[in-house]
Amino acid sequence: MKLRLIYFLLVIFSLSACSEYTKVLKNPDIEYRYNFAKKYFEQGKFSRSATILGDLYPMLRGTAYGEEALYLLARSYYGMKDYTSASQYFTTYYKTYPKGQYTELARFYSAYGLYMESPEPRLDQTRTYKAMEQFQEFIEYYPQSERKDEAQAILFELQEKLAYKELLAVRLYYNLGNYVLGAPFPGGNYTSAVITAQNALRTYPFSFHKEDFMFYIIRSKYAMADQSIDEKKELRFRDVIDDYYAYKNEFPDGKYLRQVQRIFESAQKQLKENI
Numbered sequence: 001m002k003l004r005l006i007y008f009l010l011v012i013f014s015l016s017a018c019s020e021y022t023k024v025l026k027n028p029d030i031e032y033r034y035n036f037a038k039k040y041f042e043q044g045k046f047s048r049s050a051t052i053l054g055d056l057y058p059m060l061r062g063t064a065y066g067e068e069a070l071y072l073l074a075r076s077y078y079g080m081k082d083y084t085s086a087s088q089y090f091t092t093y094y095k096t097y098p099k100g101q102y103t104e105l106a107r108f109y110s111a112y113g114l115y116m117e118s119p120e121p122r123l124d125q126t127r128t129y130k131a132m133e134q135f136q137e138f139i140e141y142y143p144q145s146e147r148k149d150e151a152q153a154i155l156f157e158l159q160e161k162l163a164y165k166e167l168l169a170v171r172l173y174y175n176l177g178n179y180v181l182g183a184p185f186p187g188g189n190y191t192s193a194v195i196t197a198q199n200a201l202r203t204y205p206f207s208f209h210k211e212d213f214m215f216y217i218i219r220s221k222y223a224m225a226d227q228s229i230d231e232k233k234e235l236r237f238r239d240v241i242d243d244y245y246a247y248k249n250e251f252p253d254g255k256y257l258r259q260v261q262r263i264f265e266s267a268q269k270q271l272k273e274n275i
Helices: 004-028 028-043 046-060 066-079 081-094 103-116 126-141 148-176 188-203 210-226 230-250 257-274
Strands: none
Touching: 004 028, 004 046, 004 066, 028 046, 028 257, 046 066, 066 081, 066 103, 081 103, 081 230, 103 126, 103 148, 126 148, 188 210, 188 257, 210 230, 210 257
16 A cells, blocks of 8 residues: 555656646746756756756857856766767867866866767777877866876776777787688788787887787797798898897796797797708
8 A cells, every 4th residue: 555655656746747847848938947957957857957958058158157058068968978969068168168167177078978988999999089189188278187197097098998909900910810801911911910019019108018019029020931932031030039039128027928939949940940
């Protein structure tokens, strides 16, 4: 009996709330609707506040309420987890009010919204690059901000994602070996693996994947040397040995040390046989 009563009261309350919201939407008084939008925002009813503010902002633009309305509209979409729309409105805010009351927050949350929409490494990383650009701008504009450390940490996280994307490409090139779509492609994939890894090392010199890139450079160069014509073997095997020493110097206890040690010994043996 008590459960039925509670259910009945909830239904009545819900209908009452919906009735109130409908009346607010239809009310011609702009200030009345704006106050309700703020009330819904404070209550965490972001869908309602976004709907009302979305209708009102074009009319409030240029008024005393315009700046706050735009910021709350952006925050409402953020609260709804619609980070793409939120980022767009935050960007509109700080471009419209470059010295506004909420400009610092708007810049941060615009970047953060893009960060939340950044896809997994195998997919297109356009949003990742945009997020990084906006976080970098945030740090430049607000070097003393209390959010600076968080922005820098996210920047590094996004850089690691991009570095990992490059590592996936390197692994793919290496695993393809001498074939592309089943057809022979001697040396080409190994060359691509080396170039991609070297570029990644230059772009992300402090990446956690640095050791992985160096390892695949050694493996790929060894494969290229092993399959080379005799005239090129000596130079290429010496290149493998140089990279081995660079790896060992950088990672004396590296996770690939045993594997690169075997490659090094094989390269030395090949040199002796071909000189």
